[in-house]
Amino acid sequence: MRQRPFVLSSDPHAPFPPVGNAMREPDGLLAIGGDLSLPRLLNAYRNGIFPWFSPGQPPLWWSPDPRMVFRTDGVRLSSRFRRDLKHSTWQVRADTRFEQVITACAQAPRPGQEGTWITSGMRQAYIDLHRAGHAHSVEVFADGALVGGIYGVAIGCMFFGESMFSARPGGSKVALAALAMRLRAWGWPLIDAQVENAHLRSLGAILMPREAFLAEVAQWVAHPFPAEGWTERFGAMAAPELAQPLVP
Incomplete structure (x- = not known):
């Protein structure tokens, strides 16, 4: 079965999934959705996660390996x-x-x-x-x-x-x-x-x-x-x- 990224809840304080769950292809895609609120962004960076997505896409959250x-x-x-x-x-x-x-x-x-x-x-x-x-x-x-x-x-x-x-x-x-x-x-x-x-x-x-x-x-x-x-x-x-x- 093809691996799928975790879908974030609307709660900006909700935790991200374990980084070890990130996809291998594309490398490091961990989660999708959520928002770019201050608490969510700070939580992401504290856990080695960053947002990166194109116009028209929902937020995509990444933690590639290696870094x-x-x-x-x-x-x-x-x-x-x-x-x-x-x-x-x-x-x-x-x-x-x-x-x-x-x-x-x-x-x-x-x-x-x-x-x-x-x-x-x-x-x-x-x-x-x-x-x-x-x-x-x-x-x-x-x-x-x-x-x-x-x-x-x-x-x-x-x-x-x-x-x-x-x-x-x-x-x-x-x-x-x-x-x-x-x-x-x-x-x-x-x-x-x-x-x-x-x-x-x-x-x-x-x-x-x-x-x-x-x-x-x-x-x-x-x-x-x-x-x-x-x-x-x-x-x-x-x-x-x-x-x-x-x-x-």
């Missing part, structure tokens, strides 16, 4: 790109343009994809998470213009990356590297990157068995860290600070 992640000391920038950063005037900040970042991510073309999975409902759900202090953006500016960024969800000391964009070449790389540098300084070891792709691999992402990933998530979401905006905590960063390799 793609970045170690915060393992983001790689090429030597040439780091040399260019030494002379860059770009500046990096956090949580000053969250809505612009998620909108730019929704509009960014993706190879092999038509349209976007960041629907208007998805966008509003993450804006609500941002206002609750759980969703954050890292933004890259050139002469005041937004040229790159990344956003995701933070619970405890765990960051779950959602999407990134570049309006100029290298904008998303700078955002990712700056995020990793700050998280590493705060003692956060991981950035969830969800699903494997070649671009993420080129930047240092690795595959982690789901069981090991879930153990890490359980440990780090339980660490106390205030749910609040990051603007002051993150501060301002000049792109040349990223010119040195992140790996010791």
Whole structure:
């Protein structure tokens, strides 16, 4: 009999099924339905689950095996790109343009994809998470213009990356590297990157068995860290600070 995903109830506080029940094909599909309410989203991320679906579909909830992640000391920038950063005037900040970042991510073309999975409902759900202090953006500016960024969800000391964009070449790389540098300084070891792709691999992402990933998530979401905006905590960063390799 063909395996089917679990159908979620309308109660936003209802638990998800065990992640071990996720389908093998398509890899990691665990549940269908429900909504994108704040309690359901936070419950999902705490258990290593994320929503990903196309316009016209009900919410689909995933936990693939293996999982793609970045170690915060393992983001790689090429030597040439780091040399260019030494002379860059770009500046990096956090949580000053969250809505612009998620909108730019929704509009960014993706190879092999038509349209976007960041629907208007998805966008509003993450804006609500941002206002609750759980969703954050890292933004890259050139002469005041937004040229790159990344956003995701933070619970405890765990960051779950959602999407990134570049309006100029290298904008998303700078955002990712700056995020990793700050998280590493705060003692956060991981950035969830969800699903494997070649671009993420080129930047240092690795595959982690789901069981090991879930153990890490359980440990780090339980660490106390205030749910609040990051603007002051993150501060301002000049792109040349990223010119040195992140790996010791």
